[in-house]
Amino acid sequence: MKTNISEKSQVSPVMTLFLIHAMQVGVGILGFERYISAIAGHDAWMAVITTGISTHIVLWIMYRLLEKSSGGDLIALQQELFGKYIGWGLNFLVLIYFLSFVLTILRTYIEVIQVWIFPEFSVWALGFIILLLAHSFVIGGFRTVTGICFLSFIYGAPLFIVKYFPLQYANFSNLMPIMEQSPLAILKATKVMTLSFLGFGLFMLYYPFIKRPKQSKKWAHFGLLTTTYTYLVTALVSYVYFSQGQLKHTIWSTLSLWKIVSFPVFERFEYVGITIWLFVVLPNICLGIWAVTRGAKLLFSVRQKIIIPTVLIILFISNGLFQNRIQVDTLNSLISTVGFYFLYVYIPFIFIYQCVLLKVRKPS
């Protein structure tokens, strides 16, 4: 099962930071505040921190799982643990999940474009052109995909500086009193919050493509830390700018915050912001497609060059089938729930299973 990956397609351990960070920051960050504050009110930002901590634990488990497996990725691991047939079935389900994850991101971004820039824009046309763009990245292999992950970090960084503008009108008393909510409410908000952090599950598929995996541990955790920091700042800025009542009616709070940014030569920053956001969403789509096709390559023993167009066509058709906001929302919450159980229930489960299995097998 072990496939040798040439050094030419591997990336340096530092890139793990960008791979993990880029995959976690997607469309979710544009409007997650509303969902968590609905549960935990103005204390919801604490849920961001607790979620951040929980992701570190899951990542630690992932590293343990992959280090002990011989194949080096999730596909090999599941076949090793559950045998040929069950393992194959589970792998297939995981790939379906990742594929729908990509679909969610793609469709939600198109939704954003439709709501904010081009209301009349056809879903089919936008989906086609974005997938075509994704194709040109994925065809370049893992290094190119990592490249766009890294570049998205650079392109996205200026958007972070723009947060300064709403801070001019900040009302810090919005955050007071601290710890008003019960810990239970914060834990519940944590569960909702995890949905935004899901992307790093793909890590289990590209793990063998990282040079010197031991060194990458540090960077992977830094990646998670960067994500937590990004979400925390975003949440705090929204909470000090919007009151709880306003937040209830703001679907895309980050986009609404961009509206007040103004420069002497241009206004209405959200147009520019959404445009730059393409490069924040693109790594999600590219890395997702890459991971799915890589998994399918191992699973079906077909060349990746044949699978990529197939997967893109599937994505293109299914993307076009979602025609309104409600469907997109349903898709989002469905994938989120599945993702939550995948990361926080299934991964710990196979970890324990692997521990037991190794203990049992050892004496023989």
Added chain:
Amino acid sequence: MFWRNRQKKIPTKQERAATIKDLFHDLEVSNDFTTFEHKKETMSCWISFFKTLVDVEYVHRDVLPFIYEGKIQNLKDIKANLPVEDIILTRDAHTVQEKVMQGYIVVQMKKYDSECLVFSAIAIQGRQIDKPEIETSIIGPKEAFVESIDANLNLVRKRVPIPKFHVKEIQIGKISKTRVNMLYIEGIANKENVNTVLQRLNEIEYDHMIDAAVLSQMMGDNQHSPFPQFIDTERPDRVAGTLYEGKIVILVDGSPHALTCPTTIVEFFSAFDDYFLVWHFASAFRLLRLFAVAFSVLSSPMYVAVLTYHYQLIPKDLLQTLISSRSMIPFPPFLEALILELLIELLREAGARLPTKIGQTIGIVGGIVIGTASVQAGLTSNVLLIMVAAAALASFTTPNYLMGTTIRLIRFPFLIAAQLWGIIGIALCFGFFVAHLLKLTSLGRPYIEPIYPLRMTDLKDAFIRLPYGKQSTRPMFLRPQDPGRFNYDRAREKNDIDE
């Protein structure tokens, strides 16, 4: 494809004469081929050469007197007596053909005798070493390459006076047999790179080789890429500088340009002037050039996108100016921009094709008359005219001509994308270029190197140029065998105040 074509094998004609007799029959057809018999009491011999390739004065002054001397009996005597270092006694028709075409003189005892003595009397004709015309600089050396490869090599060798500086000669072109030299410094240049260049040069199969620009297209990593993958330069000082960095330089006979490889995209935007200025100014000018590139590519597409779809982006006060300038224009912004961009391209092309003196007239006619007249006629708006002109100006700041052409032309896909999908279209188009650049390599090394893969140490000479005190290592992407220029730690030992 210029690489070895394995599918179909076209039989090539025998370009070489089999025997000396055949060869001479071929040569005698040309009027500038001179062959005459020299008769003496003791012996007679036939002397033949191309009078257009041979330094006739040299032949009369330094060669013929030795042959006419009394004691000479046969070719061996001539060989012993002639004060020429490059002298061959051969029976091989191929060698004779090759040499006589280069400007050698053939001496035979009898007409069409198979034993020939060939010796060099090459006339070096070509232009004098002149000032650089494309990569001009205010300060720094003022020499540029010429068409003769030996003169060019001389210019480089003067600047790299070490035995480790190696020159490998390869002949390219099945018919032309053009001399191509590969230059590198042993011990600095990466061996893998040297082998790659050598392999690619050897693999080129084509009938002739006219210029370095042709060679660079044939041996590039991606022949379909709009981006040049090798830097061509006419400055020997720049060539010497890149050799010391650990790069490989290719010279082609007959071409006043040298190719340096491997390269990264940022190097195309660094003029060699940057190394002569204090680092603050050098860095400022480099950043200015990079800004110019972004402006040149994006300004008119942004104009089209904003005015077609997103007028909300413009602040109220600015919108007034824009609208008043556009109010009487009958065309949509896209057509307006396209017309102006095409006009500018027309002007540039006309300027490039015409002789310099007429070119200036064209500049005045085109710039002033077409510009102001089209605005007054109400065909384009003032604002767009300013933007397009500034963008054209900005595109000419790129020091490398080939890259400048790329920058000028890639704005057209952006323009179309802007018309189709507005600002999102520009981002999508940009995305396609990013994807292409991420995949592109130069000699197998990543093309956008200091950015991705991220190499902090190479950023010292990319967007900005740090002072020479900080340039202690050679560029990492070249993987030089000897990465250090000087010992940084020792250079850093400084005295405290008042010591």
